[in-house]
Amino acid sequence: MNSIRKTIRFASKLRSISHELRFSSSLSNKRDTEEETCTSRLLRISIIGMPNAGKSTLINSLMDRKVCPASSKVHTTKKKSVAIFTECDAQIVFLDTPGIVSSQELKKYNLNKSFFKDSNSSLHQADLIGVVHDVSNTWTYDRIDIKVLNLLEHFKNKPSILILNKVDLLKNKRKLLELTRKLTENRLEGKLSSEHIEIEEDEVKVVRGWPFFKEIFMLSSLTGNGVGELRNYLVDNAIPSPWMFPAEQFSGDKYEDIIVNSVRSKLLDFLPQEIPYSLETKLELLETDENGRITTVVIVKCPSARVAKLIAGTYDGRLKQIVAKCQEDLQDAFRCFVRIKIVLHNEKEKN
Template sequence: GKSTLSNKLLGRKVFPVSKKVHTTRCKAYGVFTEEDTQLVGIPYAIRHNLDKSLIHDPWDSMKHADLVLVLVDVSERWTQNHLSPQVLQCLSQFPQIPSVLVMNKVDLLKRKALLLDLVTELTEGIVNGKKLKVKSIIQTCLSENTSKECGYLQDASEVQTGWPHFQEIFMLAAINGEAVETLKKYLLMQAKPGRWEYHSRVLTSQSPQEICDNIIRGKLLEYLPQEVPYAVLQKTEMWEEGPSGELIILQNLLVQKETHVKMLIGVGGQLISRIAQEAGEDLMNIFLCDIHLKLCVKLKK
């Protein structure tokens, strides 16, 4: 939900969203400016080991961060109740940087009471130096002991499930904007005095071409099975302004297998037109001008 949340905070879809992992490849900032305050953020995954460079980069951006948001998908059974060792390692490496926990996708949780159990696990029962007062079965230890004793108990049980130094907790649904405004207000309040890094109208550090590539890539990830999207090479052949101010983009999608060509095009060309149409609409909403996007599928020789 990193891209979805970033887009909601920015008010514009500048990061591609898809069900598959690894959409946000390049190191791109989102920029939000309101009145005299500018927020600059970078969505990052450190859970997936697909790319070695992705492991090191977040540490690098952490060094310059004023605040870290740790996003947890609470609808995912395997990840909802603990922070990954990589995330915990990252947080412990920079204990001086304030951090907040963002529990996303609350719309998918049928039993909202579960959130209380999850928040206790994800924070080890401590938020902003205070013990959480959550009454639940699994956390009776927390309500009956002091946090110190509890820390001891948890050490004894070996596995650290959460981070006990979060400053604040947010429970939201990035997809429909539920409680996102609250988080935005909080972020604006946390901003530190300083020079703006970007012009007030800038939304992202990505170039327009990068945004376009990423939006198309997001659609490929969404609509093509398994590893197929990763085999597509994007090559922009034309990028120019038309007579009525519209942006004309022609992009070739190069693949090595005949079967991939067929998949990309779809029955009667349906898939490729759908991708072009949806990506074109997304780009129109980002660039605020008419977009003529043409996608050509080609077999790479």
């Protein structure tokens, strides 16, 4: 705990370096003086990062609602989606993007070419960029991927924050301090930290971080630890502006898409290896009764009878588990009772 406190104090010192360039004032300059008198406030934040960094889980945690599909496998989010959090006079619009991938990964995981476009379009719309970094990944925890750095460089005029995720999985919490220095190049808003430590010459040539982050947050999107601080920060820094969505709206996606994506995320969780990436999910039925209860049927197209049996499991045990988890997530998202049925369809039996 002491190491965590020291790391948090370090982040606070970094923030104090640029006190005169506070985030709220820099963003407010973008609005006309007429908008500044508006009683409503708005902040659009684009959440970017590498696959499986926990972007969707973080948004769900910030929303306290399972709006974005999330699973334990990479590339759960297949296209850009929008989540809306409204509190008092402030509305936060989260622009969730697919993990940044290479052309080889597009083919391997049968992904849409929009993966390349969605991150850029979200960043164009955003007032703020949130970079989610997985500190538990042994191979990449100490550097920001070059693809992310290239995006940040391209949108250097937009303010950005660093979100260190999955800190609960980091066994040695003392590493957070040194890790923060590397990922920020020992700077915040381009200014050198007061706790500057000389870097060895052989490391100077290696670009590991981004020196222009305005804030640093350390949290666990899964446990919710530290999420409240980030949520408060976003609400506090919303800018005077009309809202983009009605107060009661929580997603920019259609109900149909939320349901289908929920099923797909559970298939990713329950099925091994790359099998779920070959499946196609399609909404067959969506009905709402007078009490607001939802009834829905989703078709899962399987490439073979063997895959269909694998999904169903012994005595349909696995399928029942998938249905139960989908129902739980959808009820959390829609805040009402949901009855869902998943039908397995073997493509080879069509004829």
